[in-house]
Amino acid sequence: xxxxxxxxxxxxxxxxxxxxxxxxxxxxxxxxxxxxxxxxxxxxxxxxxxxxxxxxxxxxxxxxxxxxxxxxxxxxxxxxxxxxxxxxxxxxxxxxxxxxxxxxxxxxxxxxxxxxxxxxxxxxxxxxxxxxxxxxxxxxxxxxxxxxxxxxxxxxxxxxxxxxxxxxxxxxxxxxxxxxxxxxxxxxxxxxxxxxxxxxxxxxxxxxxxxxxxxxxxxxxxxxxxxxxxxxxxxxxxxxxxxxxxxxxxxxxxxxxxxxxxxxxxxxxxxxxxxxxxxxxxxxxxxxxxxxxxxxxxxxxxxxxxxxxxxxxxxxxxxx
Amino acid sequence: xxxxxxxxxxxxxxxxxxxxxxxxxxxxxxxxxxxxxxxxxxxxxxxxxxxxxxxxxxxxxxxxxxxxxxxxxxxxxxxxxxxxxxxxxxxxxxxxxxxxxxxxxxxxxxxxxxxxxxxxxxxxxxxxxxxxxxxxxxxxxxxxxxxxxxxxxxxxxxxxxxxxxxxxxxxxxxxxxxxxxxxxxxxxxxxxxxxxxxxxxxxxxxxxxxxxxxxxxxxxxxxxxxxxxxxxxxxxxxxxxxxxxxxxxxxxxxxxxxxxxxxxxxxxxxxxxxxxxxxxxxxxxxxxxxxxxxxxxxxxxxxxxxxxxxxxxxxxxxxxxxxxxxxxxxxxxxxxxxxxxxxxxxxxxxxxxxxxxxxxxxxxxxxxxxxxxxxxxxxxxxxxxxxxxxxxxxxxxxxxxxxxxxxxxxxxxxxxxxxxxxxxxxxxxxxxxxxxxxxxxxxxxxxxxxxxxxxxxxxxxxxxxxxxxxxxxxxxxxxxxxxxxxxxxxxxxxxxxxxxxxxxxxxxxxxxxxxxxxxxxxxxxxxxxxxxxxxxxxxxxxxxxxxxxxxxxxxxxxxxxxxxxxxxxxxxxxxxxxxxxxxxxxxxxxxxxxxx
Numbered sequence: 001x002x003x004x005x006x007x008x009x010x011x012x013x014x015x016x017x018x019x020x021x022x023x024x025x026x027x028x029x030x031x032x033x034x035x036x037x038x039x040x041x042x043x044x045x046x047x048x049x050x051x052x053x054x055x056x057x058x059x060x061x062x063x064x065x066x067x068x069x070x071x072x073x074x075x076x077x078x079x080x081x082x083x084x085x086x087x088x089x090x091x092x093x094x095x096x097x098x099x100x101x102x103x104x105x106x107x108x109x110x111x112x113x114x115x116x117x118x119x120x121x122x123x124x125x126x127x128x129x130x131x132x133x134x135x136x137x138x139x140x141x142x143x144x145x146x147x148x149x150x151x152x153x154x155x156x157x158x159x160x161x162x163x164x165x166x167x168x169x170x171x172x173x174x175x176x177x178x179x180x181x182x183x184x185x186x187x188x189x190x191x192x193x194x195x196x197x198x199x200x201x202x203x204x205x206x207x208x209x210x211x212x213x214x215x216x217x218x219x220x221x222x223x224x225x226x227x228x229x230x231x232x233x234x235x236x237x238x239x240x241x242x243x244x245x246x247x248x249x250x251x252x253x254x255x256x257x258x259x260x261x262x263x264x265x266x267x268x269x270x271x272x273x274x275x276x277x278x279x280x281x282x283x284x285x286x287x288x289x290x291x292x293x294x295x296x297x298x299x300x301x302x303x304x305x306x307x308x309x310x311x312x313x314x315x316x317x318x319x320x
Numbered sequence: 321x322x323x324x325x326x327x328x329x330x331x332x333x334x335x336x337x338x339x340x341x342x343x344x345x346x347x348x349x350x351x352x353x354x355x356x357x358x359x360x361x362x363x364x365x366x367x368x369x370x371x372x373x374x375x376x377x378x379x380x381x382x383x384x385x386x387x388x389x390x391x392x393x394x395x396x397x398x399x400x401x402x403x404x405x406x407x408x409x410x411x412x413x414x415x416x417x418x419x420x421x422x423x424x425x426x427x428x429x430x431x432x433x434x435x436x437x438x439x440x441x442x443x444x445x446x447x448x449x450x451x452x453x454x455x456x457x458x459x460x461x462x463x464x465x466x467x468x469x470x471x472x473x474x475x476x477x478x479x480x481x482x483x484x485x486x487x488x489x490x491x492x493x494x495x496x497x498x499x500x501x502x503x504x505x506x507x508x509x510x511x512x513x514x515x516x517x518x519x520x521x522x523x524x525x526x527x528x529x530x531x532x533x534x535x536x537x538x539x540x541x542x543x544x545x546x547x548x549x550x551x552x553x554x555x556x557x558x559x560x561x562x563x564x565x566x567x568x569x570x571x572x573x574x575x576x577x578x579x580x581x582x583x584x585x586x587x588x589x590x591x592x593x594x595x596x597x598x599x600x601x602x603x604x605x606x607x608x609x610x611x612x613x614x615x616x617x618x619x620x621x622x623x624x625x626x627x628x629x630x631x632x633x634x635x636x637x638x639x640x641x642x643x644x645x646x647x648x649x650x651x652x653x654x655x656x657x658x659x660x661x662x663x664x665x666x667x668x669x670x671x672x673x674x675x676x677x678x679x680x681x682x683x684x685x686x687x688x689x690x691x692x693x694x695x696x697x698x699x700x701x702x703x704x705x706x707x708x709x710x711x712x713x714x715x716x717x718x719x720x721x722x723x724x725x726x727x728x729x730x731x732x733x734x735x736x737x738x739x740x741x742x743x744x745x746x747x748x749x750x751x752x753x754x755x756x757x758x759x760x761x762x763x764x765x766x767x768x769x770x771x772x773x774x775x776x777x778x779x780x781x782x783x784x785x786x787x788x789x790x791x792x793x794x795x796x797x798x799x800x801x802x803x804x805x806x807x808x809x810x811x812x813x814x815x816x817x818x819x820x821x822x823x824x825x826x827x828x829x830x831x832x833x834x835x836x837x838x839x840x841x842x843x844x845x846x847x848x849x850x851x852x853x854x855x856x857x858x859x860x861x862x863x864x865x866x867x868x869x870x871x872x873x874x875x876x877x878x879x880x881x882x883x884x885x886x887x888x889x890x891x892x893x894x895x896x897x898x899x900x901x902x903x904x905x906x907x908x909x910x911x912x913x914x915x916x
Contacts, residue, residue: 032783032791039403039486039787043817044523044810046489047834050787053484084403085395085562086541095561154595158603167389167599167606171559171567171586268591270564278392278563278590281782 009307013300020296021289025070028285029063035083035283057083070289080286082279089290093272097294099170100271103190104260110195111202112249119206120238123214134203141200146193146259150266153189164189168269190267194259198252205248209241243313250306254299374896375578377913381570383581386912388608391596393563393589398546399525400478400485405904406589408522409610410566412906413585414461414551417524418452418471419516421902423633425703425812427516428908431455431466431526431552431575433502436515447511447857452519454502458575460528461550461557468498471519473529482537489816490523511855513862514813521811521903527551554580554910564589574910581913594618600890601628607895607914610905612888615755616690619890626893632691633887635901636702636817637808639693639756641679641748641763641880642839643672648747648799655829657798659840664742666801670727671744672877674720675802678766679880681713687762688755693883700870701884702901703812705859708867711874720770729771737771746801749777749793751784756804759882774802789832796833798840806885812902814866815854821873823847841878 036053039045054060058069073080079089122131158166165186172182213219214237222236223229261273268274272291279287377383394410395403402408418432427435433453436442442451458466475496478485493509496518506518518524528550535543549557552575555568566587570580588606596609597618602625612619612630619630647661665671681695697713700706729737729744737744748763750756757778764774777800779793784805792799809817819825824847825837846869853865873879887901897912899905 032780032786032788032793034786034788036403036787042810043807043819043836044489045486046492047831049484049486049488050834051832052481053486054787056484081541082395082562086398086401087396087547087562092562096564159598162603165605166595166603167588167591169586169588170561170565173385173584265591266595268588270561270590274590275563282395283782283786 006304009304017293017296017300021071021074021293022067024289024292025067025285026063028283028288029066031283034059035285070286074293079290082284082287084279084282084284084287089286092275092287093290093294096270096272096275099269100260100264100273103187103264103269103271104194104256106187106191107194107198107260108249108256110191111198114195114199115202115206116238116245119203120210120233120241122203123207123210124233126211131207134207138200138203141196142204144197145262146197147262147266149197150189150193150263153193154266157189166267168267170270186267190263190269194256194263197259198256201252202245202248205245206241209244210237213237213241239313243310246306246309246313250302253302254295257295257298375911375913376896377578377581380572380574380578380580381583383914384583386582386585386608386914387606388585388587388610389591389596389599389606390587390589390610391591391593394560394566394587395562396546397549397557397560397566398540398543399522399527400474400483400487401540401546402522403486405522406610408525409904409906410587411525411549412522412553412904413555413566413568413587413909414549414553414557415525415527416552417521417526418454418519419521419524420904420907421521421812421900422907423898423900423902425902427520429455431458443515447513447515447855448508450506450508450515451499452504452506454504455575456502458552459573460530460552461571462528462531463573464528464530466526466528466552467501468504469501470526470529471504472496472498473533474519474526477527477532477536477540480537483540485540487523490517494518511857513853513855513857513859514811514815517811517813521907525551555582555585558584576910579910585909597622597890598625600892601625601630603627604892607892608897608905609890612692612890614888615688616692619692619888620690628890628892630691631889631891631899633889633899633901634702635808635885635887636700636810636812636814637806637885638696638699638701639759639804639806639882639885640699641675641802641804641882642798643675643877643879644798644801644803644839645842645878646840648801653829656792657840659826659828659842663801665729665739665744666746668727668729669877670723671729674723674770675767675772676877676880677714677716677720677723678770678772679763679882680715680766681882682715684759684762685883688758689883689885692888693755693885696881696884697874698870698884699874699879699881700814700818700866701881705863706814706866706870708870708874710867710871715766717766717769724770724772731771735771736773743773744771745773745775747775747777748802748804749779749784749800750804751781751795752778753781759804787834794833796827796835796838798827798838803838804882808885810902814869818850818853818866818869821846821869821878822850839873839878841873841876843872843876846872 036050039050058066070080081088082092118134122134125131154166157164168186172179174182219232219236222232260271261276264271264273265277272294276291390406392406394407396407397411399408399411399415402411416430419427419429419435422428429435431454433455434440436450436452454468460466475491477483478488478491495507497505499505531545531550532543547560554571554574556571558569559565559567568585570583574580593613597612597614599605600609601622604627623630643666644657644663646657646659647663648657650661652658652660685693685695695713697711698708724737729739732738748760750760760776764776767774783791783793784795786794788794795803795805819836821841822837823842825835826840827833827835827838849865849868853862856862856865887899889899891897894915898908900907
């Protein structure tokens with residue numbers, strides 16, 4: 001792993017980010033509606049004010065001028081400001097990013113913690129009862145969309161049993177353990193929904209990738225050398241089987257973010273996903289651009305992390 | 321009862337010859353409601369009976385946290401930039417106006433020491449000036465005193481075109497001066513019967529001069545206080561995350577005794593209306609939820625949870641069908657629905673009358689809206705003094721058929737009525753919204769029976785209700801024969817709202833479809849009465865004029881009113897709170913309290 005490589009990867013990312021921004025901006029500009037739609041139906045707001053606001057925020061200029069202006073400001077580190085809250089876009093995103101990262105991170109960890117042992121166990125005992133059950137549950141898991149499982153969990157755990165809250169709050173007035181406990185309690189449902197959805201498809205991949213490896217000659221050799229079965233599996237099988245899984249985890253990051261958008265909406269989690277939805281509904285172009293840009297960066301970043309992990313898992317494919 | 325007779329009675333009360341109570345009793349006897357009778361007195365210069373609230377707590381604070389849920393969170397906290405009620409409500413936690421509108425449309429003093437009247441010298445005889453006396457000893461949250469300078473500053477701030485304040489409409493054609501440290505005088509260019517628009521209600525919230533004076537005009541966006549409000553309200557600012565959270569904590573220096581009751585307030589945003597209703601009515605996680613755009617059937621089921629109740633406050637909004645008086649299919653000078661054209665078949669009064677008979681309002685109320693939409697035959701429904709008794713709501717398919725037959729519209733081979741090669745085939749558009757699609761279906765079915773073919777169209781709300789000039793699907797373009805949506809006055813005075821039938825307000829390409837008259841209906845009599853009502857100071861005469869202004873387009877079938885839609889909120893059973901259809905939900909936040 002050299003610094004050159006990292007530098008090259010980042011350089012390659014720039015044109016793709018530029019392309020993404022151009023497409024997004026054009027699509028948003030072509031989409032109908034405008035950020036001051038709400039003023040139209042209000043009889044107390046004179047038309048002049050609406051027109052003045054449009055002019056003030058530069059909405060009457062041609063699309064390409066608006067794009068160049070946005071890009072120029074962005075290159076200088078100015079993300080612009082939101083039309084609806086008049087707050088700087090970067091502040092708005094920074095307010096919400098930690099929540100999203102925490103929820104997605106927890107969900108991803110849950111997915112991995114569940115999927116790897118289950119997948120490995122299922123693969124070491126193929127077609128056993130355990131394997132059958134794990135497979136069935138995995139199919140059910142990734143066939144059910146997150147908005148459905150989310151509502152289902154709310155119905156069961158919030159409404160029938162009244163165990164967990166279904167509105168996520170950021171201003172919990174407690175400290176120490178109490179604070180942690182409240183946060184964990186309200187995160188259980190969203191993290192479960194996202195994590196199990198992710199985990200379900202991961203189980204399938206882990207299982208098949210372990211099955212591929214476990215039949216290889218070097219595993220038989222390891223076994224014949226008399227190394228205990230647990231050691232064979234963890235040292236020799238899993239490590240090699242994980243390479244395709246890592247790719248998958250990295251490539252699935254956009255899907256996770258997509259799932260997070262839905263989950264954030266259902267549980268009212270103030271993450272960037274719900275910010276994106278409300279901004280799209282309000283035609284708040286600068287925020288939509290900012291959030292999607294962050295998403296794009298995160299996806300690029302995770303791909304990079306996957307590449308680095310390859311090198312750690314299998315030194316033969318280290319990039320130079 | 322004749323207008324003159326009524327005026328005589330009012331004069332006798334003013335002179336003290338007749339008691340207020342017997343006046344109200346006589347009014348009720350002739351069919352007026354009691355609040356309406358008191359209104360007549362109030363506007364005629366008789367001091368309004370101050371309603372004594374049933375506020376029980378005997379000390380400030382100690383009520384714990386108040387948790388309210390808005391399914392669209394507040395996105396900004398400067399009241400002069402607030403684009404929707406969600407923002408106005410967020411601002412109203414911290415900022416206060418001089419006066420607020422209660423649920424009956426009465427003016428309640430907040431930062432004013434009293435409501436200006438003729439008696440206390442607040443209102444001038446010519447209707448051209450108002451003098452507001454401000455409450456003494458009111459402090460901003462940072463400890464600075466609130467004075468007349470702040471009020472005058474708000475006027476300057478809002479009227480600076482570079483500020484582009486959304487509230488500017490309420491501050492047109494007037495001058496605001498300081499008389500002394502706690503008195504402000506507003507002088508209007510023309511006599512203004514509805515003088516309580518500036519500094520009152522949602523457009524009247526007052527921001528502190530000392531924190532905003534360096535940030536007016538073009539620099540308005542840079543004010544740090546935009547995001548950290550410093551007001552006079554019952555709660556002080558604590559935290560704000562646009563679209564997600566507005567948090568406040570008790571203001572121990574609040575200017576009303578023993579108030580507020582709660583130690584903190586949390587206004588959570590986001591999600592959807594149904595789950596917000598659920599969090600209040602079924603699980604009790606929250607105390608109050610805003611704007612329950614949920615079918616009544618669902619609300620009734622959630623109420624069975626026993627934690628909260630749906631609360632309904634009358635307002636002015638009315639769901640109505642507009643009939644296009646121009647031709648939406650012929651293009652003239654680059655626009656359709658131009659007033660240079662006439663609608664081929666809707667220009668026949670018989671057809672319009674038949675359509676009005678084919679709208680089954682009672683079924684729509686019963687099967688679709690329930691408590692959240694009350695069948696009406698009026699465009700102007702509230703406050704009660706403006707509601708006309710001269711219109712009828714009738715659903716009668718046979719009568720509609722007879723009318724069409726008599727007018728020569730005979731069924732063609734396809735069952736659709738026609739005359740001179742013109743068919744009764746209409747495009748009926750509205751926004752995508754389940755109750756609206758159900759209403760469309762009910763109307764379509766009745767029309768089918770009468771031989772009128774209706775083609776239904778529904779447009780995404782964000783497009784339909786936008787000011788996009790280039791998009792032909794917005795409601796101001798009205799490129800359809802019929803369309804349906806809800807609109808209404810946001811204040812307890814219909815003055816601005818009734819512009820929607822003025823000839824000078826016709827929506828057209830020339831004004832970039834920004835004007836108010838969407839139906840393009842024009843009537844000289846209407847224009848004349850409107851102009852007169854603008855400056856009519858006698859409240860009884862003025863109310864009579866607005867009733868006429870309602871009757872003209874309704875009887876000529878420029879519109880077919882369907883249901884009027886009150887404000888629907890969900891509140892915990894333990895919470896004592898009242899909202900208003902004429903002001904922010906928080907117009908009386910200082911009086912909210914909860915049983916232990």
